[in-house]
Amino acid sequence: MKSIDEYISSTPQIAEDGGIVLGSKRTTAYLVDAKTGRLIYTYSMPSSPATQDNNTTFHHNGTIEEESLPSYTLYITRTDYALTSFIPNSDKVLWNMTVAEIGAAALCKVDDAFSGDIMESDKSEPDVHFNMPLPCQSRALIYRRRGQDNKMLPEADSQGMLPIPTSQPNVDNAATPVPDKNVDTFHLENIIIQTMVGILLVFIILFTINKILQDAKSPFNEGIMKCSERLSMPIRSILATLVGVFTHSRDLVAELNLDRQLGNPHSPNVPSKRKKSRKSGKNGSNGIKSDKDTSSGIGLKYADVDADNKLLLNFLQPSIRTKGGRSIGKLFVSSTEIAKGSNGTVVFEGIYEGRAVAVKRLVRAHHDIAFKEIQNLIASDRHPNIVRWYGVEQDQDFVYLALERCICSLSDLIQIYADTSENAYPNQNMDGESSKHRLYLDNLKGIILDTDLMNENDCPSPLLLKLMRDVVSGLVHLHDLGIIHRDLKPQNVLITKEKFLCAKLSDMGISKRLIGDMSSLGHHPTGYGSSGWQAPEQLLHGRQTRAIDMFSLGSVLFFCMTGGRHPFGSPLERDINITKNKVDLFLSEHIPEAVDLFSRLLDPNAELRPKAVKVLAHPFFWTAEMRLSFLRDSSDRVELEDRETSSDLLKALEGTAPVALGGKWDEKMEPPFIKNIGHYRRYRFDSIRDLLRVMRNKLNHYRELPTEIQEILGTVPEGFDGYFRRRFPQLLIEVYKVMSEYCKDEACFQKYFTSSVL
Template identity: 55%
Template sequence: MYQMLVDLTKPKTIRGHVDVVERSDAGTVTSKGKKKKRSRKKNGRTSSGVGSDEKLNQGVDESVDGCTIGKLFVSNRVIAMGSNGTIVFEGTYDGCRVAVKRLVKAVAFEVNLNLRISDNHPNIVRLYGTESDQNFWYLALERCTCSLNDLIQRPTVSEDQAKEVKVPKVMLWTDKGYPSTILVELMRDVVSGLVHLHGLGMFNQDLKPQNVLIFKEGPLRAKLSDLGISKRLVEDKSSLGDHATGKFSIPIPIQIVYCFNPIAQYLISLAVTGCGSSGWQAPLLNELQMRAVDMFSLGCVLFYCMTGGGHPLGDRLECDNNIVKQSKVDLFVVEHIPEAVDLLSCLFNTVAELRPKASEVLNHPLFWDSDTRLWFLHDVSDRLKLEERKANSDILKALESVSSLAFGTKWNRKMGRAFLKHIGKYRQYNYDSVHDLVRVVRNQLNHYSELPLEIQKILGPGNEGFDGYFRSRYPKLLMEVYKVMHQFCREEERLNKYFKGSVV
């Protein structure tokens, strides 16, 4: 066991040079190969700045001083400040630009071990290597462009402020108020990183927008960071604390306040357990179920993304109070996104055991692209053909029972005359039927390339436009059909790919 821990803490070999865009407050970047002699400190001693040290310092503004420790050059430029004396500096590791996280040795080993165990995943911030001196451990981490918080807040800050932090200018929401394809992928990245951690028996404990970093690797990518307070589950226990039950001890003088003041109960529990951030952690139960706590925090992060910076339990002043009181989350802000309402309702369930697993969230319809949404309805329509032969099909009865939710009254009222005239040429549809509306989607999708240009223009370009046409008119159709088919057909070979690890 000891040897395994030693191996995990050995520095990794960097394969190639990582080309990422970093925060501009880290300074400008020098061109490769440009050398300048200047005084630098190495392990507390002055180094001439030439030879092997010069290679380590490439990529750092030559006007910035610092020190070299092993393969690591640590500049004096601070990128961020953390808890427990943690500071993040600009630096390089073996010639690669990195963020250098300096930790006091008392907490560094577990942080390093957590990163070694978890960072072999595209949605976890990568640890390149470590160095140490008499007082500190230094972690060489890949550099980000900005945080998820920076990205979401970009529309609310000035252009100069956005440029200062180098926040990418991307479309995060459509004109209909839906999260864009880019934002959906970033949210999915967050879930994917959490799936990886939970698969290793670890949980994040401090998931919030500031701890999700954005990287420009072709398309934007989100990665979980700040795993310093992550805890590892042993033997798949679902709770953590001083005892197997997950209970923790509180000093007697504090117990009096703890019993009678729910705010104190919540805030003290953060300090006692050493986990979570105010406003982003779930209310503690009798047994602290850490996976469920992560899922509550995930719900908060997803809500934050979809609402452009909102919190499901109110502003900063009322948020913690609402968490303690287990106030019901009001999802009216996202009610135009039925998939979000469905998923967030599960993530915010006050019964922790009923919150979904991260792996279940990953395949939720909220994260489906236009192709998947359309082909799901297409495959459902094909499956329903089998039910037409039955006199009293339970599936068709269940499907038609949700018609008022799926489209209100008659669905033809939300379509233009030209499109109705077009679909009426080939068959007669029942405008009160969910089944027939799904059939319309299926038929037009099958024959899209053969449609008159006028109809293609109405539906919009490609599958994204096609999906947008029906989604904007019948936003609840997909989820209502999904729920019915999940109830009856989730194990069937034709449809089970849509329900693997489903939340519903």
């Protein structure tokens, strides 16, 4: 689709039937004082609409010395476009259209161009600082008017103004959170002054445009002057309102300064205690607020002060700098850095439409990565285990993604546990951590470690199991959409905390989406993930399928289970060990279900790795109640087989007895318990079928057991399950393997082999 400027440049156009379309373009520029709005010069061609005969001329006779020019000036530009179509073989007009565009440009002195966006008025007013409505050496279209005669369609916009464009549609209409009270009054004072002066400058420009349009009598301006008349009263009303708001703001700043000087304990700049800051999480912000960090507070306060005029200022001020950061469109980017990534990527704290966010700044030269990440986030971020995406802004150098604010990464969380656990393994993955990041982790300890990640048996706690299940669940969602993450690692799994901790997948800059029925990306896709977390086919540039994420998942789950260790060794040797399949799962061997899952996920043959949805149903993620239910149902199923001769199922089950039992099972139980079960029938102590029968009977009749036996077995389900799990750790996984081979399609076992129960 062509713009009107491009279309007019292609005129005159002559149709096959003889119809002719003519076009014209006229330009005018006005130099005005940026502080007062006074018109200094008018630049135009003799035929320009603004210079036709009228009672007032804006041309300045002679020249003005550079020294006498105002310190800061603005150029207001006007471009008039006209299109006229004639009836074939006639001079009668078929239709015509006019479009007028009003723009503004700011040019700074050499010194100002290198001194930032905040400028001083002059030496006679040393305390006055304000933001120019446009950054130096920049232009912006601020007004457009379309006009036409009665032969055209009626006007679509009766207000005479185009809707102000937004960079992205809103993803979430959450309420604006309560501003953080921990804000420095100096910053607040600067923000109020800069905001109010910026708004005044905007209306000075509009007022000047209004005057220019009123004095122009060209036919092109008939529609525009109607609009200007409608604008006059609103401008006066808004200016009167601004005076009142400015007075109230000045009083607020004075009150804040007085509170600060008197040391008022109720002053907003007094940091809140940790418990109060944690309760404030209800406002929708997941950000961490430390006592010394006020950048997020500045952002919230700024968003609150500027709420009423945000749309107009976003359009005229693409970049507003403050001491705490900068504003780009709807996004306030704090100067507080959260993390760094590859290719110049940096993550900052920020505010987007009143919501605390993490701002991912990508170098604009890598716009393809940013575009791909945005596409895949839009497609997937409605899932609770995918980081939410709220919007995007950009400037000349960077693209800024506004993402859900999280408290830390999975890598950080595991290290915090490793640092606080007496039995934790030394973390080799965190070598070279800066003291600043270490301090950051120390500040998080009291916030996120409400419960342990490992229980007393050195097994994953329910919290850790949930977080690992969150990772798998997010991967299931991506794979269902045909998206391959391709860079899954603990640093790319983020943790949020509202009512409880939740893990979410992030950083999909090199993710790929399979199109249609595609099952792989081929042998030469761009981007290969992070060293030490890639599948062997990625390292060897082989065919890439969803299975590469499953391999990375195996390493991530092992990392969680072992306090930060890696199944392929130290960072420098991991890639070589991955290609040679030199894996070491020794640290997880006390949990046979984990070893079984990790072995499947880390299989060098991509086709043998399980799918993400199958991983969710693996016994590794089962609760104690689920494990007991499965063993009881397996016992019932085996009892049916017992009546038949030469049962393949029974033979396969008993064939695992040496591994599952590790000898005769009566030798691992207390004499009172063995005596109790002997009252009812005789058992073979080398039979898995008989052990399952004992477990089923005691579970079904638990309340009828003597108190002594109940105390031996423990409570149901955790205690009961733990009693047999400690004595026969291999029992569950061996029975699971047999039943999955012979009974997984039977109705009563469907719930154990699908993820719907989790």
